[in-house]
Amino acid sequence: MDLSYTAEEEEFRAELRHWLGDVLPSLPSRPSPDDWPGRRAYDMGWQRMLYDAGYADVHWDASPTLRLIFLEETEKAGAPYVGAGFVGLLHAGPTIAAEGTPEQRARWLPPILRGDEVWCQGFSEPDAGSDLAALRTRAWRDGDDYVVSGSKIWTSHAEVADWCELLVRTDAAAPKHRGITWLAMPMDAPGITVRPLKTLVGSAEFAEVFLDEVRVPVGNRVGDENDGWRVTMVTLSFERGTAFVGEVVACRRVLRELAAEARKNGRWDDPALRRRLGGLNAEFRALWRLTQWNVSEAEARGGGPGVGGSVFKLRYSQARQELYDAAAEVLGEGALDLGAPWVVDRLSSLSYTIAAGTSQIQRNIVAERILGLPKGR
Amino acid sequence: MRFQLTEDQRALRAAVRGVVGRWSGAGSWGLVAQFPAPLNGTAQTGDSQFRLDRGLWRALGELGFFSLRLAEADGGAGLGLPEAVLAFEEAGRALVPGPLVATHLAAGVVLGADTGEVVVAAADGRLVEWMDEADVVLPGAEGAVPLRSVDPLTPLHRVPAPAPTDTVAVLLTAAEQLGTATRACELAVQHARAREQFGQPIGAFQAVKHLCAEQLVRVEVARAAVYAAAVTEDPADIAAARLLADEAAVRGARDCLQVHGGMGFTWESEVHLLLKRAWVRAQRGGGRTESEELLAAELTA
Ligand SMILES: Cc1cc2nc3c(=O)[nH]c(=O)nc-3n(C[C@H](O)[C@H](O)[C@H](O)COP(=O)(O)OP(=O)(O)OC[C@H]3O[C@@H](n4cnc5c(N)ncnc54)[C@H](O)[C@@H]3O)c2cc1C
Numbered sequence: 055m056d057l058s059y060t061a062e063e064e065e066f067r068a069e070l071r072h073w074l075g076d077v078l079p080s081l082p083s084r085p086s087p088d089d090w091p092g093r094r095a096y097d098m099g100w101q102r103m104l105y106d107a108g109y110a111d112v113h114w115d116a117s118p119t120l121r122l123i124f125l126e127e128t129e130k131a132g133a134p135y136v137g138a139g140f141v142g143l144l145h146a147g148p149t150i151a152a153e154g155t156p157e158q159r160a161r162w163l164p165p166i167l168r169g170d171e172v173w174c175q176g177f178s179e180p181d182a183g184s185d186l187a188a189l190r191t192r193a194w195r196d197g198d199d200y201v202v203s204g205s206k207i208w209t210s211h212a213e214v215a216d217w218c219e220l221l222v223r224t225d226a227a228a229p230k231h232r233g234i235t236w237l238a239m240p241m242d243a244p245g246i247t248v249r250p251l252k253t254l255v256g257s258a259e260f261a262e263v264f265l266d267e268v269r270v271p272v273g274n275r276v277g278d279e280n281d282g283w284r285v286t287m288v289t290l291s292f293e294r295g296t297a298f299v300g301e302v303v304a305c306r307r308v309l310r311e312l313a314a315e316a317r318k319n320g321r322w323d324d325p326a327l328r329r330r331l332g333g334l335n336a337e338f339r340a341l342w343r344l345t346q347w348n349v350s351e352a353e354a355r356g357g358g359p360g361v362g363g364s365v366f367k368l369r370y371s372q373a374r375q376e377l378y379d380a381a382a383e384v385l386g387e388g389a390l391d392l393g394a395p396w397v398v399d400r401l402s403s404l405s406y407t408i409a410a411g412t413s414q415i416q417r418n419i420v421a422e423r424i425l426g427l428p429k430g431r
Numbered sequence: 432m433r434f435q436l437t438e439d440q441r442a443l444r445a446a447v448r449g450v451v452g453r454w455s456g457a458g459s460w461g462l463v464a465q466f467p468a469p470l471n472g473t474a475q476t477g478d479s480q481f482r483l484d485r486g487l488w489r490a491l492g493e494l495g496f497f498s499l500r501l502a503e504a505d506g507g508a509g510l511g512l513p514e515a516v517l518a519f520e521e522a523g524r525a526l527v528p529g530p531l532v533a534t535h536l537a538a539g540v541v542l543g544a545d546t547g548e549v550v551v552a553a554a555d556g557r558l559v560e561w562m563d564e565a566d567v568v569l570p571g572a573e574g575a576v577p578l579r580s581v582d583p584l585t586p587l588h589r590v591p592a593p594a595p596t597d598t599v600a601v602l603l604t605a606a607e608q609l610g611t612a613t614r615a616c617e618l619a620v621q622h623a624r625a626r627e628q629f630g631q632p633i634g635a636f637q638a639v640k641h642l643c644a645e646q647l648v649r650v651e652v653a654r655a656a657v658y659a660a661a662v663t664e665d666p667a668d669i670a671a672a673r674l675l676a677d678e679a680a681v682r683g684a685r686d687c688l689q690v691h692g693g694m695g696f697t698w699e700s701e702v703h704l705l706l707k708r709a710w711v712r713a714q715r716g717g718g719r720t721e722s723e724e725l726l727a728a729e730l731t732a
Contacts, residue, residue, distance in 0.1 A: 055440065055513045056433045057662045063432070119432050313730035322731075329720065332727035336671035340656035343434075347655045350434040365651050368644075418637070420644035425620050427634035427643060 057346065059119070067123045073107055074131040081134070087257045087398070094172060094214040097137035101169030110167040114148045118349040125300035129307065135300065138211050142166040142173035145292040146219045150238075153285050154276050162217070162238065174215035176206040176239070176263060177286070183208075184415050186221075187230045187283060191265060193222035193237070199269040200224070200237060202245075205262065208409075212248045212261040215241045219289065220270075225280050234282035236289075238274040245269075255401045256392075293410050294363035298370055299345050305377055306338045308396070316384045330380050337373045341366070361423045364416040371406035371413060378403045434659070436517070443514055447521040450494050454487050455525035481584055483529050483550060483564040492547020496522075496531075497538045505539055512599070516606040516661040523610025523680075526701075526708055528584040530561045532603045532715075533569065541567050554594035555715045562588045570594070582707035601716035602660055602669045605676035608712055609650070609657050612679035615687040615705050616646040622691055633690070642686045646679075653679035667729040670722040677719065680709035 059067070081100075085092030104110045112124045129135075136143050147166045150158055165171040182189040191204025202222055209218070218239045225233030241248075245268040250258035277285040313331055316322040348362055378400035382389035389397060407413045421427045436444070491497065499515050501507020508514075515535070522531055533553035534544050543549030544567075552565035552572075559572050563586065575588040620643050623634030633639045653675040660668035684706035688695035695702045713719070 055436060055658055055662050057659060059432050122432075310730055313727070317731060325724075328727040329723040331730060332723035332725070333674060335667070335726040335730055336656070336674040336722070339659075339668060339671040340652045340675045343655035343659035344652055346432065346434045346659070350432060354433070354435055362651075365648050368648050369652055414637075414641070417641040417644035420647055421634070421640040425616075425643055425647060427620065427623055427640050428632050430631075430635040430637060430640075 059123070063119055063123060066120055067127060070109065070124065070127050071131070073109075074127060074133055077103060077107075078131060078133060084134070087255070090214050090258070094138045097134065097139055098169035098172065100134040101136075101139050101143075101167075105168045110169075113143045114151050118353045122299070122346065122349050126303050129300050129303035132307070135304070138172050138214060139166070139169065141175050141211065141215075141219065142171065142217075145289050146173045146175070146217070146238075148292045149219070149236075149285065149289045150276060152288055153236075157273075158238075158276060171216040172211060172214055173217045173219060174209050174211045174241070175289075176209055176212075176218045176220040178208045179205060180207050184412055186286070187234065189221055189223060189234065191220075191222050192226070193224050193235065193270070195272070196269075198272050200235075200272060200275070202237070202239070202265050202268045202270055205264045207262050208251070208260045209248075209263045210260045212241070212263050213250055213258065217241060218263070221282055221286060224282075228280060231283045233280050234286070235279050236276045236282040236285040237270050238276065239268065239270050240274075243268050243270065254404065255398060290411065291361070291363055294367045294416070298367065299349075301374070302338060302341045302345060302370065305374060306342065308377060308381070308399075309334055309338060312381055312384050312396075319384070319386075321384055321386070327380075327383055330383070334373070334377055334380055337376070341370055341373060344369075361419055364411075364419045365424070367410065368413055368416045368420065374406050375403045434662075440514060440517055443510075444517045444521060446494060447496065447518045448524075450490050450496075451487075451521055451525035451527050453490075454484065454527060481528065481586075483561060485550075487527070488529065488534075488547045488550060490547070491527075491531075492545065497535050497547055498545035499535075501539045501545055506545060507538070512602065512661040512664060513658065515603060516657060519603045519606035520610040520613075520657075523607030524614045526584070526611065526614070526704060530565060531607070532600050533560070533565075535603065536597065536600060537567070537569065541569070554590050555600060556596070556717055557589055557593050558714060559588045559590060560585050560711070562586070580711070582704070582711045584704060585708065585711050587711070596717045596721065598664075598666055598669050598716075601673050601722075602657070604712050604715045605653075605657050605660070605669070605672045608673075608676035608680035608709060609653050611705050611709055611712075612646070612650045612653060612676065612683040615680070615683040615702075616643065616650050618702065618705075619643050619646060619683075619687040619690040626692075639690060642690060646683045646686050649675075649679040649683060667726055670725045673716065673722050674719065674726075677709070677713045681706070681713060684709050 085096050101110065109124065112121050143166060147163060150162050177186060179189050179191060191202065193200040193202045218241055220237045220239040222235050222237060223233050224235040245266040247264040249262045251260055251262055253259045316327065321327055344366060348366065378396060381396040382400060385394055388394045391397060422429055495508045496518055498507040499510050499518060503509040530550065530552040534551045537551035538545035541549060541551050544551050549566045550564060551567045551569060552559055552561045553569040554572060559568060559575055562568055562572055562575060572588060572590055574591045578587045578589055580587040623639050623643055624632055626633050656672040656675045660672035688702045688706060691700060691702050694700050
């Protein structure tokens with residue numbers, strides 16, 4: 055068991071730290087959460103800066119350890135997070151890198167890395183959420199195209215996306231996990247209507263997407279026709295296994311800020327609150343160690359993240375909500391003021407036990423796929 | 432960074448598992464079950480019904496369990512805390528009774544502790560475990576009075592002045608808790624697969640399945656924390672490891688008991704022993720409050 059880094063890894067860290075120290079002070083301030091075009095421009099601008107500095111491919115080309123160092127250092131320095139680049143960089147891109155043809159990789163990966171193109175995820179439907187394989191959006195072949203009709207829901211970043219990783223049913227007669235296909239759909243194709251949905255935070259974070267005979271070239275299919283469920287499992291393993299890793303570092307930063315605020319406003323004298331923050335310190339330290347353990351394991355195996363991602367996601371989504379509940383206790387009545395720091399984050403944290411597979415579904419996965427308990431009838 | 436077990440560490444774990452496995456077989460649990468339950472009126476205050484197994488103690492000594500961290504020149508193996516943690520995890524998994532931590536820490540200090548010839552008990556907080564069975568009690572146990580220990584395999588005395596906390600003891604205790612938590616999860620899953628109700632294994636019911644899944648999550652988080660603390664030896668990491676490991680063991684044993692239903696509530700099943708031992712260990716090293724306060728202070732350091 056070794057937690058030290060090699061000379062090259064330390065060199066990477068030092069260079070990155072140096073670079074961050076140079077560029078972060080001159081970044082413009084972040085646009086408001088509701089300014090989608092502004093957010094897109096900001097997030098993609100940051101990705102472009104990473105690209106020009108040679109850091110863009112760290113999400114799927116570099117070794118898992120370098121990626122961990124990247125996330126640790128950028129979060130510690132308070133650099134922008136992936137934002138609108140989330141789907142492209144953290145799960146659509148890695149899926150294409152793992153499952154796509156050389157042409158597909160050449161077409162889609164460089165623009166993601168350069169910050170030119172934004173992706174969204176069209177998996178969920180009104181009647182297919184947890185039961186994702188029940189999806190009904192249909193696609194049929196017409197010459198060199200698939201023609202797609204149906205609707206998707208909760209599609210994050212749909213308003214500003216160029217591409218959508220889309221799940222469609224290509225064989226209605228097959229058992230439900232079998233007749234599914236994974237497509238890359240251009241969001242400017244005729245027949246697509248995006249209707250923004252307001253979240254409980256008050257911003258239009260996600261949307262409903264209506265598809266009316268949208269034509270998608272057959273060449274945009276990743277994996278075989280009707281083999282989309284397998285490709286989807288690859289996507290979800292990235293989404294659950296690695297996409298939240300950097301946020302743990304951010305949570306540790308927030309925890310220190312909370313302690314500092316509590317000392318300033320006198321709440322620190324309350325032993326119950328102190329102990330609660332101490333307990334959260336233990337929690338996020340442990341989650342960081344679990345991350346290091348998982349990364350080392352993936353590196354040793356030479357593969358992508360496995361179902362172990364569900365273990366991490368279950369605990370992390372819960373811990374994040376507890377962190378912001380503790381923030382509310384530090385703030386007192388200030389926690390009712392949307393203008394106070396952490397309050398919007400507290401609202402956002404409510405989605406973590408739902409999005410990317412609910413905690414109930416993650417528990418089923420851990421119990422059935424790791425512990426080998428039987429499926430219920 | 433290679434935060435995984437090395438080949439040598441795996442081999443060490445397997446060797447310890449082999450030795451303690453001989454103890455933890457059905458026969459040894461049966462030994463406990465044969466004793467009259469303490470509330471039957473037969474047990475005397477402070478009287479251990481259970482004798483410490485000196486044969487096991489010597490076998491552990493031969494294996495190097497106590498001398499693991501002594502320098503080779505002093506007859507030890509010259510290994511570090513990570514290896515000690517793996518050994519204690521196995522002991523916790525097998526629920527080995529006895530003052531393991533105290534004897535391990537006394538190796539090189541008390542003659543014969545390293546080889547398992549001498550059993551050393553020590554005051555930790557306000558409690559001394561196995562005082563009457565030990566050959567040496569550190570730092571002495573003036574005024575100790577016996578308790579009727581909740582754990583039939585850990586006789587306890589209470590001392591008037593609290594002994595200071597030793598961080599290595601806290602970490603080794605966390606490792607034992609991790610092992611017990613792992614065992615509780617294994618037992619629960621085994622039972623959930625085998626026991627049928629309503630025409631199917633109870634493990635097919637989500638309410639049961641989710642209890643087991645949460646057990647595993649707590650075990651894996653605790654494991655990462657305990658192993659990392661053994662590598663860094665950082666006091667805050669050790670405090671974190673103890674909190675996560677206590678949680679994994681105590682809640683894990685409770686959930687295991689729940690999954691076993693009525694059988695879990697009997698004196699004959701081993702499940703209650705896991706929970707009672709986890710409770711005893713959770714009192715060591717100043718308990719939860721001390722660790723949480725240490726971690727709170729670290730946030731503003
Ligand atoms: C902020 C946010 C962003 C999202 N972004 C995207 C996106 O970009 N793209 C996308 O495709 N999707 C997205 N989603 C959708 C998300 O994946 C689904 O909301 C989620 O999978 C749950 O599906 P559902 O909402 O239909 O709830 P349901 O499946 O209806 O579940 C409702 C409740 O029932 C429980 N439940 C359901 N089935 C079971 C079961 N078998 N056992 C036990 N309990 C069960 C659930 O745990 C939940 O508590 C997003 C969601 C949120 C909140």
